[in-house]
Amino acid sequence: MSEEVKKSFSEDMQEWMHRDEELSEIEEKNREARARREYERNKQYQRSVGKLDKLDPDSLFNKPYSADDDAELDKAEREDAKLARPFVDFEFQKHCKVARHQLYGFCAAQKQGKTTFAANIAYGMYKEKRKVLFISNEELKKDVLGRIAAIELKLNYNSHVLGTNTEEEYESIQEKRKEVAEYVTVISEEDADTKDADVVEKIISAVPGQDYEMVIFDYISKVCQSSKTQVQRDWEAQEPLWYFMDKAKKIHGMPCIVVFSQCAPQSKKDKRPLKERLEGRKLLPNFCTGIYELVKDKKMKATVVDIALTRWYNGVDEHVFGFEKGRLVSMDFDEYIDRFEDNNGG
Numbered sequence: 493m494s495e496e497v498k499k500s501f502s503e504d505m506q507e508w509m510h511r512d513e514e515l516s517e518i519e520e521k522n523r524e525a526r527a528r529r530e531y532e533r534n535k536q537y538q539r540s541v542g543k544l545d546k547l548d549p550d551s552l553f554n555k556p557y558s559a560d561d562d563a564e565l566d567k568a569e570r571e572d573a574k575l576a577r578p579f580v581d582f583e584f585q586k587h588c589k590v591a592r593h594q595l596y597g598f599c600a601a602q603k604q605g606k607t608t609f610a611a612n613i614a615y616g617m618y619k620e621k622r623k624v625l626f627i628s629n630e631e632l633k634k635d636v637l638g639r640i641a642a643i644e645l646k647l648n649y650n651s652h653v654l655g656t657n658t659e660e661e662y663e664s665i666q667e668k669r670k671e672v673a674e675y676v677t678v679i680s681e682e683d684a685d686t687k688d689a690d691v692v693e694k695i696i697s698a699v700p701g702q703d704y705e706m707v708i709f710d711y712i713s714k715v716c717q718s719s720k721t722q723v724q725r726d727w728e729a730q731e732p733l734w735y736f737m738d739k740a741k742k743i744h745g746m747p748c749i750v751v752f753s754q755c756a757p758q759s760k761k762d763k764r765p766l767k768e769r770l771e772g773r774k775l776l777p778n779f780c781t782g783i784y785e786l787v788k789d790k791k792m793k794a795t796v797v798d799i800a801l802t803r804w805y806n807g808v809d810e811h812v813f814g815f816e817k818g819r820l821v822s823m824d825f826d827e828y829i830d831r832f833e834d835n836n837g838g
Contacts, residue, residue: 590706595741597776599752599766600786605795605815606751607631609786610710611639612820613749617706618644618675624706625699626678629686629714633678634669639818640676641668648817677704689715689733696740710751712737731775738779752776755785766800777801788815792831794823 590596600606607630617624618640628636635653642649645664651657652665685691692715696707715729741748756762756769766785767777776783782802788795797811812828813820 590747591781592745592747593742594781595737595748595750595779597750597752597780597783598786599755599770599776599783600788601755601757602753604757604786604788606753606786607710608639608815608818609795609820610708610749610751611636611643611818613706614676614708615640615643618672621675622705623675623677623703624708625695625702625704626676627686627692627695627707627709628678628680630710631680632682633680636678636680637669637672637676638665640672641665642817643819644668644672646817646819687714689729689736692733693736696736699746704746706747706749707740708749708751709737711753712750713753734775734779750780757787758785766798792828794828794831795820796828 598606598609610626614624614626614636626636631639635649638652639649642652642665645661645668647657647661647665649665652662679695680686684695686695692709699707712730712733715733737748737750752770755766758764758766758769762769766783770776780801783800784802785798785800786795787798793815795813795815797813799809799811810825812823812825814823815821
């Protein structure tokens with residue numbers, strides 16, 4: 493065997509050993525992750541067992557029926573029904589009922605207007621003088637409140653950020669922020685580590701009794717980026733938070749709006765359904781009452797909302813919003829098609 497062949501064989505052996513080491517590291521991390529999940533499941537199981545130990549089935553079998561209790565429940569349900577009012581406009585509400593005890597997911601590729609849409613939802617709550625909690629790990633408090641203020645004032649918030657608006661417009665946004673903040677509570681990274689799943693859970697767990705009627709979380713897909721996180725992959729951080737949000741919507745009763753940014757855009761080459769285009773852990777369809785994909789059409793100043801899934805409507809549909817200066821306004825679909833044909837020489 494020549495020296496050159498020996499050297500080549502030695503290099504190959506070193507490379508194989510290096511790969512073995514990498515695989516061993518990956519397997520060890522996977523074992524640790526499985527052990528952590530198993531530990532959490534065991535803790536949850538022990539808590540459940542503890543509750544079962546205290547359960548007295550006889551008290552359930554012999555529980556007397558009280559019509560007065562049902563009357564109170566009817567009253568509570570009627571009050572809940574009032575909270576199903578439209579948050580953007582009536583046309584969208586026909587296809588997407590925002591009711592209590594539900595979790596809604598809005599997703600899109602980058603630069604499609606997810607935060608703008610979330611701001612419009614919060615704006616609708618503000619206009620109806622209803623309190624909403626807006627958790628943001630994307631923008632600072634001033635920017636979320638500023639976006640909503642600009643929508644109310646019919647100003648372009650990007651001009652405010654770039655410093656191209658007038659001094660009068662600047663001051664009007666500053667003043668309007670104060671009014672918006674009375675109904676929209678924003679918790680951003682300047683207040684807490686909103687990219688830490690445990691922090692988000694703690695915030696939402698403290699919501700009951702604070703008179704909030706909705707929670708908006710923008711973005712859930714960034715929770716893995718906390719400096720404290722011990723997981724290596726985004727889905728490992730998101731998975732327990734999705735389960736928590738699913739439980740929170742049932743216990744706290746408020747509709748929860750979750751903005752999800754990991755979505756590959758649909759194209760002529762990629763016609764896969766939304767579920768297949770979601771990046772990372774594909775948990776969104778497992779928990780949400782409604783899933784909506786946002787697609788911005790800058791050429792016609794419109795945002796198309798593709799209703800990918802909803803338990804409130806039979807089938808898949810689309811709704812179109814015209815947008816100007818951050819404000820979304822319902823657009824007749826025929827008008828949208830006419831604009832499309834005009835712009836494309838149809």
